[in-house]
Amino acid sequence: MPFLPEEEQRRLIAACFARSDLTLEQLWMRYFALGGSLSLLELDAYLNGLVPLPRVDRDMLAHAVNERLDEVTGPARAPYSHSVQDAKPLHGPLKALVDLLEGAHRAPPERLPAVVAEAGRALDLTIDVYLADYDQCRLVPLRPGAAELDIETSVGGDVYRRAGTLTRDGTLWTVLLDGVERLGVLEIVPAGDADPDDPALREQCRWLAALLGHLVTITTQYGDGLDRRRRHRRRGSPAELLWQSLPPLTGATESVVVGVSVQPAHDLCGTVFDYALSEERAQLAMFDAGVRTRGANTAVVTALAAYRAARHGGASLGEQFAAVGAELEGRPDTPAVSGVLAELDLNTGVLRLLGAGDAAPLVVRRGEALPVTGPAAPRFAAAGEAAVTELRLESGDLLALCSRGVAETTDGGGEPFGRPRITGHLGRDAGELPPEIARRLTRAVLAHGGGAFRQDAGVLVARWVPR
Incomplete structure (x- = not known):
């Protein structure tokens, strides 16, 4: 795996640090929390090009800067010693799972549908998420404008009741689970001539549904966006x-x-x-x-x-x-x-x-x-x-x-x-x-x-x- 030249990495880390609004002491605290062992003085000397650092410390420092940039500015990031593109999958099931995890990191609950849509594109799928309301009567869509589904009479409701998977008219439906708890269903439409009955595709969708179920539960614990969709009236x-x-x-x-x-x-x-x-x-x-x-x-x-x-x-x-x-x-x-x-x-x-x-x-x-x-x-x-x-x-x-x-x-x-x-x-x-x-x-x-x-x-x- 090719490695970024040390001086080039130092220059880019220093430039990103300058945009992070962190003080040197705050950066050192973040670096230390990741397991770094260098002193504040050594860190200052490295950023000013006076001393070299081992690759593992350079990458911990880059990660500390990137965590801050994720909070305040967005995608421009300090580089690691090796190319991330060499490690990150570009397509397929693993990319979908990586997209789902990365997109959900620090995302508010309301952003989850967009994150799911991005993960679906890695599998050439269009994915809609439906969550069961608290009355357990209807499946509520997260996509604006989509219609609710009746649990007793709809295809999605049948999948929810049986906690299973089925295909109907070129669409794959699968239950959305957090562990064993039913949260709702996914409506999945493959692109082109893909077969929704393909066992490999169904298995990939099962992975996606399992991970997404965990993310729904986790994000609901720190935000009201998804929880509010499941309520049809105010709870006393x-x-x-x-x-x-x-x-x-x-x-x-x-x-x-x-x-x-x-x-x-x-x-x-x-x-x-x-x-x-x-x-x-x-x-x-x-x-x-x-x-x-x-x-x-x-x-x-x-x-x-x-x-x-x-x-x-x-x-x-x-x-x-x-x-x-x-x-x-x-x-x-x-x-x-x-x-x-x-x-x-x-x-x-x-x-x-x-x-x-x-x-x-x-x-x-x-x-x-x-x-x-x-x-x-x-x-x-x-x-x-x-x-x-x-x-x-x-x-x-x-x-x-x-x-x-x-x-x-x-x-x-x-x-x-x-x-x-x-x-x-x-x-x-x-x-x-x-x-x-x-x-x-x-x-x-x-x-x-x-x-x-x-x-x-x-x-x-x-x-x-x-x-």
């Missing part, structure tokens, strides 16, 4: 508090998949969930205040925090239950909280459950609901030892934790949705992915309630598939 402050407390709606390991749906997304008030997955076990929880009052969100967040603190400290299932009870008993003015704590041994399938109040878990095996019998405490309590219900799951079994609002939502005639309908939907959709099972059940509750949620509807579904 209680709902904002609850959403900030929740883990992702999907989590998975080789042995278990967890999917959750909680609605109404913009007005969530008194239902939260949690899970923790490891090699050995899955720990699951749902807390429900059963009412939509000012104190409901405080009550369930308090229960959630107590549960997490106990779990993080290595407490047993019974100790977690008692920790939640102790915290809630210290707040007598908050609404009563019901809930379920579950612990699944991923090696043996042994499931241990503790319930409080009206919460009742369900197990579905080969499309049929199994009775989960065992005493439930009237409330979370710090004193006494709660009775643990224990059963053994079989491979492929579903465990469902539902908030009270799922069964208690009534139609226009006052008939509640009820547990028979819950078990019917779980059995009918048992072959789908857990997040899709949960989404469909909350959508059915919404339809039963006449298009409005009068109570929170929370559904957590876990499927155990031993390795």
